[in-house]
Amino acid sequence: MTAPAILTVEQMTAADRAAIAAGTPGLVLMERAGTAVAEAIRARFKPCRVAVLCGPGNNGGDGYVAARLLKRRGWTVWVETVGAPATADARAMAAKWRGETFEAGEAGRNADLIVDALFGAGLTRPLEGEAVRLARLSRSMRGRVVAIDIPSGVDGDSGKVRGDAAFRADLTVTFHRRKIGHVLEPGRAACGEVLVADIGLADAAQPLRENGPALWSERFPWPTGASHKHVRGRLAVVSGQQTQTGAARLAARAGLRIGAGVVTVLSPPSAVAVNAAHLEAIMLRAFDNEAQLVEGADNADAVVIGPAAGVTPETRGNLFALAHTGAAMVVDADALTVFRDRPGELFATLDRDDVLTPHPGEFERLFPGLLDGAPHRLAAAREAAVKAGAIVILKGADTVIASPDGRAAVNVEDAPWLATAGSGDVLAGFVAGLIAQGMESFEAACAGAWIHAECARRHGPGLIAEDLPQLSSAVLRDLYAARA
Numbered sequence: 184m185t186a187p188a189i190l191t192v193e194q195m196t197a198a199d200r201a202a203i204a205a206g207t208p209g210l211v212l213m214e215r216a217g218t219a220v221a222e223a224i225r226a227r228f229k230p231c232r233v234a235v236l237c238g239p240g241n242n243g244g245d246g247y248v249a250a251r252l253l254k255r256r257g258w259t260v261w262v263e264t265v266g267a268p269a270t271a272d273a274r275a276m277a278a279k280w281r282g283e284t285f286e287a288g289e290a291g292r293n294a295d296l297i298v299d300a301l302f303g304a305g306l307t308r309p310l311e312g313e314a315v316r317l318a319r320l321s322r323s324m325r326g327r328v329v330a331i332d333i334p335s336g337v338d339g340d341s342g343k344v345r346g347d348a349a350f351r352a353d354l355t356v357t358f359h360r361r362k363i364g365h366v367l368e369p370g371r372a373a374c375g376e377v378l379v380a381d382i383g384l385a386d387a388a389q390p391l392r393e394n395g396p397a398l399w400s401e402r403f404p405w406p407t408g409a410s411h412k413h414v415r416g417r418l419a420v421v422s423g424q425q426t427q428t429g430a431a432r433l434a435a436r437a438g439l440r441i442g443a444g445v446v447t448v449l450s451p452p453s454a455v456a457v458n459a460a461h462l463e464a465i466m467l468r469a470f471d472n473e474a475q476l477v478e479g480a481d482n483a484d485a486v487v488i489g490p491a492a493g494v495t496p497e498t499r500g501n502l503f504a505l506a507h508t509g510a511a512m513v514v515d516a517d518a519l520t521v522f523r524d525r526p527g528e529l530f531a532t533l534d535r536d537d538v539l540t541p542h543p544g545e546f547e548r549l550f551p552g553l554l555d556g557a558p559h560r561l562a563a564a565r566e567a568a569v570k571a572g573a574i575v576i577l578k579g580a581d582t583v584i585a586s587p588d589g590r591a592a593v594n595v596e597d598a599p600w601l602a603t604a605g606s607g608d609v610l611a612g613f614v615a616g617l618i619a620q621g622m623e624s625f626e627a628a629c630a631g632a633w634i635h636a637e638c639a640r641r642h643g644p645g646l647i648a649e650d651l652p653q654l655s656s657a658v659l660r661d662l663y664a665a666r667a
């Protein structure tokens with residue numbers, strides 16, 4: 184089982200060319216593409232009046248095919264063009280279309296459903312003129328817009344809108360694999376549901392992967408009959424001061440739930456009483472200086488440092504001290520922010536199996552200008568991983584996980600319920616809990632991020648961070664039942 188790849192436009196074009204070179208004509212690929220679109224529409228909508236908006240390139244070519252096939256099934260269909268067909272394949276498909284054709288804006292009637300076949304991967308400049316008007320119209324047609332390949336105006340390589348207008352679709356039918364523009368915002372939201380249709384192409388090498396069990400489940404660290412708690416993995420979590428202890432406990436609980444055998448909260452003296460009052464299976468050890476912290480983390484396989492740790496010199500010192508213990512570090516929140524003026528010191532301390540878990544604000548503090556300067560957040564995360572020499576989880580609706588060795592994955596399913604205080608602390612605990620059990624750090628980061636989002640999806644509205652560790656049990660049970 185391999186996780187589905189996510190391609191750049193160039194990789195997609197290469198796959199397309201390879202198929203044509205191997206003997207499948209472009210027209211056959213286009214017929215398959217248009218067929219997939221027509222089938223998807225027939226599966227989701229009742230017969231209605233359809234306007235297929237066809238651009239000059241091969242995206243328009245797919246549109247002519249879909250129009251023909253829907254009309255053959257008795258649907259009322261017309262084509263509205265923005266530019267005459269300009270590629271050989273699009274011209275051939277336009278010639279096979281025998282129905283009504285208008286220049287966009289001249290049909291003089293309204294459709295129940297519009298199919299956006301204006302531009303796909305080949306969009307080279309912002310939408311103009313009539314295309315802009317149609318893109319704006321699509322925004323007011325909720326429930327009635329299908330995009331072919333990608334909503335026109337969205338850049339396939341970044342998810343960004345070229346210029347200031349792009350289509351918004353309810354369903355996007357793309358081919359072979361998702362492209363980056365389907366998974367990164369705002370393109371991701373503009374796509375609506377994404378259906379990936381197989382048109383018989385082969386995969387490219389070293390691509391971005393969809394994050395999901397196929398990527399890591401074969402190497403998930405399940406206990407065996409010979410396991411005992413110390414073998415299962417030891418996790419330590421550094422607590423903040425007296426009034427800031429909840430975040431560390433959330434991380435600790437998450438680590439325990441996800442299977443670490445022994446979890447210890449390492450607490451400054453001021454916070455020992457409050458931590459003690461709230462911990463049961465999780466152990467507690469006080470530390471008053473770096474030496475005691477290292478002693479407390481002795482034998483830990485992984486540590487979490489940062490959640491509500493305090494943006495203080497002590498947090499920096501604690502991180503440096505833990506870096507020498509041999510435990511893999513998951514560095515989150517305050518332990519990221521505290522290096523804002525000296526990120527190089529953090530990077531010099533990290534090993535390649537350490538994990539940084541910044542949200543975009545923390546990312547900007549460590550890698551100033553990188554998010555805005557990079558073509559998209561995947562590229563930013565990849566560059567950050569190389570710079571830091573560690574795994575980077577760039578959090579958000581479209582969470583990206585990147586390794587300095589070039590591997591990268593992205594969460595493709597929505598989990599908006601995670602936008603709640605403390606959920607990031609739980610993520611840090613999940614990831615560290617998996618690393619403690621011996622899972623390789625990139626795969627642990629991917630598994631932690633996917634399980635985190637899956638917990639939220641299963642719970643839905645009303646989720647609070649405290650719910651997440653408990654919710655992981657059902658997700659783990661299903662993964663366990665599905666293991667090979």
Ligand SMILES: NC(=O)C1=CN([C@@H]2O[C@H](COP(=O)(O)OP(=O)(O)OC[C@H]3O[C@@H](n4cnc5c(N)ncnc54)[C@H](OP(=O)(O)O)[C@@H]3O)[C@@H](O)[C@H]2O)[C@@H](O)CC1
Binds near residue numbers: 309333
């Ligand atoms: N790859 C595959 O395997 C398969 C791909 N398939 C399909 O092909 C699609 C990609 O086709 P494509 O490369 O022809 O690009 P597409 O966007 O249709 O048109 C580019 C044309 O538009 C023009 N143009 C660009 N921007 C413009 C603007 N703002 N305003 C006006 N014009 C603009 C641009 O002109 P230029 O900039 O070059 O002057 C060029 O002439 C893909 O999305 C999928 O649907 C399937 O058939 C199955 C197999």
Ligand SMILES: Nc1ncnc2c1ncn2[C@@H]1O[C@H](COP(=O)(O)OP(=O)(O)O)[C@@H](O)[C@H]1O
Binds near residue numbers: 516605608609610
């Ligand atoms: N709209 C969203 N959709 C999916 N996940 C989200 C969304 N908003 C936030 N998240 C996730 O919620 C978590 C929030 O973490 P973080 O910002 O560190 O919050 P906190 O510090 O309160 O724990 C991250 O894992 C992030 O990816």
Ligand SMILES: [K+]
Binds near residue numbers: 301330332
């Ligand atoms: K399109």
